[in-house]
Amino acid sequence: MEQITNLLNSIDSFLWGPPLLILLVGTGAYLTFRLKFLQIRKLPLALKLVFSGNKENEKDDCEGDVTPFAALCTALSATIGTGNIVGVATALKAGGPGALFWMWLAAFFGMATKYAEGLLAVKYRVTDENGQMSGGPMYYLSRGLNNKFLANMFAVCGVGVAFFGIGTFTQVNSISAGAKAAFNVPIYVTAAVVTILVALITLGGVKRISKVAEKVVPFMTVGYVLAVITIIVLNINQLFPAIKLIVYSAFNPKAALGGSLGITVMLSIQRGVGRGVFSNEAGLGSAPIAAAAAKTNSPARQGLIAMTGTFLDTMVVCTMTGLVLVITNTWHAAYEGPALTTVAFNQGLPFNNIGGIIVNVGLMFFAFTTILGWNYYGERCTEYLGGVKYIKPYKIVYIMLVAVGAFLPLETVFIIADIVNGLMAIPNLIGIIGLRKVIAYETNLYLNDMEEEYNIAQMQ
Template sequence: MLLQIITAISDFLWGTPMTVALVGTGLYLGIRFGFRYNFRKVGFNFRNTFGKMFQKGEGTGTVSGFAAACTAMANTIGVGNIGGVATAIVSGGPGAVFWMWVSGLLGMSTKACEIILGQRYRVKYSESMDEYMCDRSFVMKNALGWKKGAVVLSVACFVLGPWTCCVQTESVTSSLQEGFGIDPLISVIVLGVTCFLTIAGGLKRISSIMEKVVPIMALFYILGGLGILIMNWSIVPSAFGLIFKSAFTPMAGVGGFAGATVRDAIRYGIARGLYSNDAGTGYGIIAHASAKTDHPVRQASWGWGEVFLDTIVVCSVTALSLILTNAYIDYPDVDSAQLTTVAFKVAYGKFGGWFMAIAIAIFAWTTIIGMYYSCEKSVNYAFGDTKANRRATWVYMVYYMLPCVLFYNIEADTLWAMTDLLSAIYVIITLLFIYSKQREIFRLFHDFWDRFVPAQERGENPEPVVYGTVDEKAKGEF
């Protein structure tokens, strides 16, 4: 009964209400930004993101902008890119891919706002840990003054967060068992040990590992998908034609595919696209707050970089693999990540299955670690910059890993429904932040483009615009 209620609420929220809210917000912000994070400043955004991958960054912060972005992408580039895209095509047809691209292009501006908020309202902890940080609770207190609400939000995040990662553990164990016959108990032990050793090193170890693992795994996955395109190069144009055509006209049932309306294509494409890139959920606030940058708006260029890599590139690789191999039609009883695995098996034989087993396992592993960092910031907010925060963080590492290790075979439906519901709540809170603080967001935006950048182009050295201190020492709420 409880599962049915949670599922009904999450299905409703992730239907028309959330789609309209997120797409509408992305369009509104895109217009206000002059589409600088969508179309107009692609060269600038590329130079300030992927073009500075190996630079430490200017200004004040804990890690480089690229390392912070990789920590964020550990959350976004994951099983959702593999299973979520497959579900969108099975339910909405190939036309869903077009609307996924639309959601990505519009979500770039929303993600940029999250990053600006995280940089603007971040706090520097110096006694319990040497780190710049921010999350939704810090914004709620420091930007809106809602202290009690911030406490409730932080507790909810660090208590419920670990349980949503059980589905990631299940993805690891099931993919390795199917691909290599590895006993789930062995997989979960290795997963638990490696995750704990990584998160025990704090932000610097997490970001250091993520900036190596995430790009490499994403690159291999992209190359695997490009191989399928090369093998089917003669029908690639017709695949793109099918995507554009079925985005605006109903697609009739073919083989095992039941068919899809235009409404289905729009709904599942936009919903899965937004779910994949996390634009609007507030994770950008958390991951990018620690970045070294000379201006919050420069780091916001990763609002373009993250979504571009996640939705426009990685999700497209999955989608074209499914369409070119005809997997979504020939295997009607298969869905989610398993369907993508089937597509790679069709293209590469047994090697394709092995490749996907490894890809799913690593993507899920990085997501678990990325989610830990997000949840840890709620612990840091609750206990403040105190000795208690240092002790609580170590205790929390154990608590976080317990559900992942002990309940890897729990019924996934309940956890996915709870995850969807929590994500919807995060979206509502994040959009509230963006709209209530839009004056400050656009003040920083215009300061960067109208003053800071022109001054640099004239050869001047404008003072870095950085944040990270508060007048009142953070003593914590507990």
């Protein structure tokens, strides 16, 4: 087993080396400048569309399966998961507090990437044989870039991530560990319950998944953030020193943390960007699959809504976890995965293990909704590759993998997830770069229409 783990580590390190990191961040940086810092200028508008702008998108003449807000919640259900709790802890332990800074930077540029993904998803989506919307990188690669090889490559990798990466193993493993730690529930019991629930929900299709996501995602996110705010208030004197350490150690980890830890700037960047992408999935091409189901006729509008997913995932939820780990000075404690975050929350909220319960319950909810979201992503990739007749067999295999995922070692699971994530990102990023002119055109068209509507309203 050790030899297999070492081999997987070598593949992971090669794949997530400088070339892929440069491609991920570089694509976001290019789009940021090409779109004139859209993620800053239009973030208030994007948030407004999320929380109050859905009715205008629900007109009868709009194509789509679910509301734009439901599409966002479906995407968030897949992104807000173990990466926000376990992934952040793993990144900080391996790369130091500075890894959180690189998560922020990757997320800032990733917002532009996520915007482009959402825009292209709606622009090139199609209706399948069952009357459902299908979209995502496989469609904008084949229909927009006219490259079926890259489209097939993405779809195959998408199914791989759903089966062996973010979708099943990492999530059910974390759920079972959380239930064991918080309530001493045997792993086999948790695995059975999760499998049954996943089967009942996912067999109902995207509408049932989105209904669950609309209710669970806002509830669990607000609850987790409130718990962290409480910890920050109780330890307010440590907040600014923690932020200072995060920024300083991002550029000079040896001076900030001590050379004996073996943490370098490159390691901090690699862990921060890698775990950040694992968490918010900007550049992977997963979120646009959910965005394509939204009831809207405006690609750019859905792009703005999709963009908020990265903001909420990394800038809010991941930041919350990272701040707790640094404020309580537990980021380098002798623990792994969820146990490390649990120790941090227990120290920050010293009230009869309430912190540990919050972490593990939050972890279970986060991970469960991720399983649901990635089931849908893999389903759409399967439909692209073989048609609707393969959807049911895919779901059966997916449910079986959920059932066995709890019994795999967590370290090996995360390495496999990193590898398939990287393979998935490559064709998607090539597609975004190749369709950059389409992205710019649709953006200008939407913003010009908005300005014209505003001018007309002012004249009346």
